[in-house]
Each structure stands twice: as C-alpha cells, then as structure tokens.
Amino acid sequence: MRRILMRQMKDNQSGTIVNIKANGELGRRIRDMGLVPGTPIKIQGRAPLYDPVALKVLNFTLTLRNREADFIVVEVDE
Amino acid sequence: MSKTPVIALAGNPNSGKTTLFNSLTGARQHVGNYPGVTVEKKEGIYSADGVRIRIVDLPGTYSLTAYSLEEVVTRDFVVNEKPDLVIDIVDASNLERNLYLAVQFLELGAPLCIALNMVDVAEARGIEIDMDRLSRHLGVPVVPTVARTGRGKRALMETAVKAMAHKGQAPLRISYGDDLDGAISEMEKEILKNAFLTQTYPPRWIALKYLENDQQILSKGRAAHPEVSKHLEQQVRKVSDHLMATTGNAPEALIADQRYGYIYSILKQGVVVHKKARDRLYHSDRIDKVLTHRVVGPLVMVLVIFGLYHFTFTYSKTPIAWVEYLFAWIQDMVQAFMPEGMLKSLVISGVIDGVGGVLSFVPLLLMMFFGIAVLEDSGYLARIAFMLDRVFSLFGLHGSSVMAYIVSGGIAGGCAVPGVMATRTLRSPKERLATLLTAPFMNCGAKLPVFALLIAAFFKENESVFMFAITLVAWAGALLVAKLLRVTVIRGAPTPFVMELPPYRWPMLKGLLIHTWERTWQYIKKAGTVILAISILLWAMMSFPRLPEDRGTSPGFEKKAASTSEPLPFQEDPSPSGQALPEARRAQRALRHSIAGRIGVALEGISRLAGFDWRVNIALIGGFAAKEVVVSTLGTAYSLGETDVQDSTPLSEKLAESPGWRPLTALSLLIFTMFYAPCFITVISISREAGSWKWGAFSILFNTTFAFLLAAALFQIGSWLGY
C-alpha cells in the first residue's frame, strides 16, 4: 500500500481515496461527487493532451483537471 | 377555496427531471443529456383524476451549498416558495451520489418523495434496490420510475398526492462525529434561544451552514442578528481550528464525509445488491475507449464537428432561399402596388428587410440547434469538452467553449447568433461570459463577402492563403481577448472542472424536437421585436435628412440608398452596375447628406488613422445591421448603383483603382471588419444570454475600440514601413 496524488496514477490503476486536501468551493465540488475518504476509484484515461483525467467513481465517470487531482490523495496497491 | 398545490422536481443533473416534467405536464421543455442544462425554473400543470398540480422543474444540482447559481436557485425555491412537496428524482444507477442531495433535503426539513428513476438502467447493470427498506430508512416514500417511457408515473403521482396530505416531517438529524456534534448542539441552543433565522430555516441546519461557511446564510445571519452571528462565528472558528490542527480539514469536509457515511450505512443494510461485478466496463466505457482515445478521439471529433457544420450549412441553404424568395416576392408586391413615397421606402427597406433578415436565419437555427441537441442528448458534447479542455483552459475558457466558437464561424462561414446561444451548455458562469463575448470575432458567413471583395481587389494572387490566414487571425484574436477579459473584467479563478461524463444514450426524437423548437422560438420572439425597431432606425439614419432637391418629390431611388438591412443576401434584381448612372450619383449624394453620411464624414478625422475615408465609415455603420451590408453600402458610396453582394467584381475593380486605396488600406479594413461591433442581431443575443444589456453595450464599445486600435496600429506601422 502506498499513498500518492491522483495526478500520479496511471491509466486503469485503481485505488481508494484517503484524503481531499482542498477546502472551499473546490473541495466542496469534489466531495459532492462522492469523492470522500474510503471511496474506491479507478482511472479510466486521460484526454488526448493528458489533462483532464477521467475516473470511475461509484457507478459513473467523473472528469477533473490535473490541478484539481493534485488535491486528492489516493492509496494504491503496488 | 384551496389554491393549486405545488410540486417541485429536484435532483442531480441528468437524472431525468426534465423528461419526467415533460411527461407529467405535456409542456414544451428543454431536455438535455448534458449535466446542468436547465438553468431556468420551468413550470407546467399536471392534471389527472380530478387533481390539478403545479409542477416546477428545478435546475439540476449535486448538493445544496451556495457555491453555484443552480444550487442557490433550488434551495431558495424550496425554502421561500415552500412547495407542498419536493419530488427528488434519484438516478437508481447512481444511488450513492444521488442520495447525497436527498439527505440534504431531509436535513432542510423539506416534504420529500423520492422518484427512483432509471430503474431500467439499474436493472441492466445488475443493481437491485429494495425500495421498501430504502423508504423505511429515509422515512419518505420511494417510487420506481422510468421517465423516458412514462413507467411508474401514475403510481408516483398517487403517492405524491398522499404524501402532500400529511406534511410537516421533522428535519433529519445525522450524527457528525464527536468533534462536531458537541459544537452543533451548542450552536443549536443559541440559535433557538435567539430565534436566529428560525422563521425560515431549521436550527440545526443553520448551525451546519455556519460550520460549512455558507456565504448566503452567513450574510443573512449577520444582517438579522449581528451579535448572535458573531458569537456563532467564534464557535465555528474554535472547532475549525481544532479540526484543522488534528485532521487538516475544515468542518465542511468532515460534514460531507459524514453525510456519505450515513448514506453508506443505510445502503449496506440490504438496500442495494450488486449482482454483477461493479468495476465491469459498461457499454459507455467501451465506446469511450474509442471516442476519447488519444489518436482516434480527436480525429472522430474533427469529423463530427465538420459533419455538423456541413449538415447545417448545406441543408439550410434551400429553405433559406425559400424564405428569401418569399420576402423578395413581398417586396415586389409592395414595390408594384404601394404609392411611391417615404412610407414605401420605410416598408421596403426598414420593415421587410429587417423582418426578412430575422426570419431568414430561422432555417439555419433550426438545423444548427437540432445538430447541437443531438450532440448534447447523446452525451458526446461532454466528451468534446473533455478532450479540448486543456487548450481552452489556457485562455481562461472551458472545453465546452469550442462549440460556440465553431458555430460562430470557427470554420469560416458560421453565424454568431446560434454560436452565442450555444454557450448555454457551459455551466461555469465566468467561462461562459468570456466565450459568448469573444465568439462573434469568428468569421461568420456575412463577413465573408466583405473579405472576398477586399481580397479580390488587392490580394488576388494569394486568395486561398489569405482565406486560411483570416481564420487563424480570428481564432488567435478571440482566444487572446478571452484571456484578456478573464484577467480584467471577468476576473476570477477558473471554475473547477469537476464534470460528469454522462453515459451515451440514444436521443429521443421528441426531446430533440422540443429542444430545437424552444430555442428557435426564443430567438424569433425576442430578436423579432427589437430587430424591427433597430432596422427602422438604421434605415432612417441612412435616408434622413433628404437632399433639398428631393424634398416633396418622389424618392424612387431611396431604396437603393438605404438598401441595407439584409443579414443574408436577398436575390437582387440584375441591375446594370459599373456604369455611373446619374441616379447612382444622386444616391451617393443622398447617402452623404444623411445622418449616417454626416457621421461618416465627421469621423473621418479619427478613422484616417486606420486609413478609412467617409465612404468606408458609412459602410461600416451600415455593417452594424449585417456585415455584408458593408459591400452594398460601399457600392452606393462609390456611386456604382446597386451592388450585388454575391458578385462585387465592379466594386473591387473600382476600389483597386481608387487613389485612396492600397493593399494596406484593405488589410486594415479586413482586420477592422473581423473584430468590430457584432451585428445587432448578435448584440441582442449577447444581451439576452449574458442577462444584461450592459454586456451587449460592452461588446459594441469594446469590440469597436479593440478593432480600431488593431487597424490603426497596422495602418500606421505599415505606412511607416513604406507599404
């Protein structure tokens, strides 16, 4: 088990959210979408220019920019 | 007499609110498969079995904070209008996230009923939901529905009518953990003791909003009870400092976590069973593997956009021609049967040209909106935004901005009116405003005749290079100005791009048609009235005052002098041009004598800086009606008689020979035409979409200044370099 930022995750890699380091509007929008500690996620892919990133959360696909993914700490298996 | 009960439809974006609304009320409504399309509140009447209920479609929201307009609208409606019932449309295939909103309605104490929608999708995905259990845990009725087919609609309304009868359920109380619960109950006591906002909101909810740092509630609280508010804020600061020190997060983070925790604890008690592996790929994901693929994705996108463009602009040509024939025919009738005089000139040049101009856009708009509706409802538009966001975010815009740019003429030949209206699919307010203000810089179909004229006159050898360069200059200009606006008048951090990619769905024809027609009708209604007024005004400016020798005589040529307001070229009668008829000379003098002419002459002092004489100035004033009018007005100003917009060869020869003209002048005029004030139909659309006439005025003033600075700089530097 290792903790990394969401930006560093590879395509198709799975993990579990550990922490959202943002407060205010950004933190709010991220959490509203169900990204709270304990939620499993999986990176689905990235846009052709490597930003934004698309991930599977619960049953839907969410996209966010890398600068936003930098606030999300994820625990991944090696 | 009791008044008609009200039911509000709320729910996450894309959960099917509008579809259900349409099916309940039969009203025309906007349905989109793109998160957050419905921004306005829409109403309709449901009547069946002797009950009449007012139904309100609220904007889609994920939460009830005060961060976005949609959320404030929804919350205020529920709190202030106190609907008899809120039906929360919950997407059964995304239960966890959708219940997050439901829980917040319960905490607010809203009378709630849950429509568990999209059960068909949930079934297909192997998600089984025990409705009775869910209903018992939440304490509200839950009814399964499929809004798309109308399944469950009757049962839902029967349950809703029953639920309305016994209202007044106590607000839900969730435990937020030891750290927060203590603070919350202390704050609650204080709120109750002082009757602090309790007329409107439940006390515990107020405490929560203080902890969440909710700006709307904070400012209401400060206004109502400054002392109490101050004390509450102190308490919040204490808890907040403690939490920040121990967990590194603000109270609002913990609150969100606990809300989700509450939802998971309910779902775990046998409410949901997943019969298929959860991380399995859905159809949508498979399609995305191709359509958002690094290489294939952009290729397909280019094809799709090009296809949309081709479809719209090719197939709308014929119906546009019909509309134009119709108006040309009406014009001929008036020409033949009305007595000569100013009134005739007004009817022909002011009224018929103006209204004809508006209506000749309609076929184009219908096609364009239909195409966009397909992209939106199928879910593909969200993918376009996803793929292009990187580029657009550099300039302070959003991936979805691309649609507006392209429709406006990002591929030369579009139209800014549907372009500006296409910005509705943007959810971020600042990005949206910047997009709609810069989209008119693109080279719409009406600017092309002007460019063609100038290029033919001065740059004939490099025609295709010039056309391509013009497109690049327009894009560069639009993006750079967008950036400029985003660091000045529309300043502000980028709206977080936390966007859902909705699953691909087959669009429903009914939804598409409703959607298309609504948008087009809005255009006809609003644009029609104002445009008539403005085109009459422009006509008057170019016709009055009349030449002294014409007063009292029949101004038969007036039509030519002021044949202006034609957003799309009417078929002109093949008039012999090129020969300087005495009548054409008179038209020129009459034009110079008019208000527009006088303005043109008066502005010469300044406009010389960019190389424009009074003739060009008048033409540019006329271009405010529609850009291609620049060509016909130049024709009159150079006393060539009527100039066909489609074939301006005589005019371009004339310009090339004129002593005042050289390639640099043409280049300067080209740049100016590209960037100056949008035509007034666009200005009206901008004002409406931006929600204020100020932005319409801004686009006139700012764009003209900007264009003039560019043109003048080009002309001055060019002249200095000896061109």
Ligand SMILES: Nc1nc2c(ncn2[C@@H]2O[C@H](COP(=O)(O)OP(=O)(O)OP(=O)(O)O)[C@@H](O)[C@H]2O)c(=O)[nH]1
């Ligand atoms: N399969 C299925 N599709 C549905 C159902 N209800 C709605 N849809 C589709 O879901 C999409 C979104 O529906 P809308 O009614 O526009 O959703 P909305 O909640 O109004 O969305 P916003 O206005 O964006 O907040 C459309 O393509 C509908 O056809 C359903 O019960 N089953």
Ligand SMILES: [Mg+2]
């Ligand atoms: Mg809707």
